[in-house]
Amino acid sequence: MRLVLEKVGREYGGVRALDSVSFSVGPGERVGVIGPNGAGKSTLFRAIAGTERGGHGRVVLDGKNLAGVSARRRARLGIARTFQITELFGTLTVEENLRLAARSHDEVEAALQRFELRPLRARRVDELAYGQQRLVELAVAFATGAQLLLLDEPAAGLGAAERVMISEAIRQLPSDVTVLLIEHDMDLVLGLVDRVLCLSNGQLIADASTALIRENPAVREVYLGNHESEIAS
Ligand SMILES: Nc1ncnc2c1ncn2[C@@H]1O[C@H](COP(=O)(O)OP(=O)(O)OP(=O)(O)O)[C@@H](O)[C@H]1O
Numbered sequence: 658m659r660l661v662l663e664k665v666g667r668e669y670g671g672v673r674a675l676d677s678v679s680f681s682v683g684p685g686e687r688v689g690v691i692g693p694n695g696a697g698k699s700t701l702f703r704a705i706a707g708t709e710r711g712g713h714g715r716v717v718l719d720g721k722n723l724a725g726v727s728a729r730r731r732a733r734l735g736i737a738r739t740f741q742i743t744e745l746f747g748t749l750t751v752e753e754n755l756r757l758a759a760r761s762h763d764e765v766e767a768a769l770q771r772f773e774l775r776p777l778r779a780r781r782v783d784e785l786a787y788g789q790q791r792l793v794e795l796a797v798a799f800a801t802g803a804q805l806l807l808l809d810e811p812a813a814g815l816g817a818a819e820r821v822m823i824s825e826a827i828r829q830l831p832s833d834v835t836v837l838l839i840e841h842d843m844d845l846v847l848g849l850v851d852r853v854l855c856l857s858n859g860q861l862i863a864d865a866s867t868a869l870i871r872e873n874p875a876v877r878e879v880y881l882g883n884h885e886s887e888i889a890s
């Protein structure tokens with residue numbers, strides 16, 4: 658799917674969480690979204706997914722202006738989102754969570770297969786290891802049939818092995834699915850995307866290829882200081 662943002666903004670009280678952000682992402686593109694805490698990354702995802710009213714600017718999906726289109730309808734148009742904190746139904750099984758998201762039995766089976774979740778299908782989600790839960794969350798987003806996945810720190814809070822598992826699952830998503838990935842770990846995100854957007858104080862301060870992002874002066878300035886170790890190497 659092609660996603661275009663034109664001067665998208667959002668204020669909370671006096672805080673400009675998003676400040677006139679514009680960019681375009683093409684079908685199948687893999688794009689990282691980086692920036693310090695509070696930069697506006699999750700707010701950006703909410704603006705795209707339509708989970709809040711009151712922003713400004715335009716969000717256009719495959720030529721369709723999404724102004725006034727509810728989050729539920731945007732989901733039907735093919736946008737799915739995973740959250741910084743897992744939002745699965747813990748008392749339901751893996752399969753039941755997938756069934757709530759998918760449009761058909763075949764999509765449930767396809768998701769179980771793709772994410773190697775068949776052995777866990779009958780397990781309650783809240784009995785799974787956290788890394789497995791994050792994998793289920795990814796599977797649920799995929800099972801909706803979404804063509805645009807918004808992944809908000811899908812590997813947050815995971816150990817090294819689990820991070821590799823989630824990274825591989827993201828890497829192996831079908832090539833026609835467009836992915837926006839928020840992630841603080843620079844090595845992880847740069848290993849998965851072709852292009853990186855960097856937000857700072859709600860502004861898009863860089864939009865560069867993965868190869869060039871570490872050298873970008875605006876990005877270096879934001880990350881020097883308390884994030885120096887993340888961008889180093
Ligand atoms: N519901 C809200 N009410 C008031 N302020 C908010 C709300 N949501 C976000 N903000 C503010 O908007 C700004 C951007 O927040 P956002 O959560 O988008 O940042 P982020 O880049 O996702 O940060 P993190 O890396 O910590 O997840 C911050 O200043 C935050 O405090």
Ligand SMILES: [Mg+2]
Pocket residue numbers: 698699700741
């Ligand atoms: Mg966030």
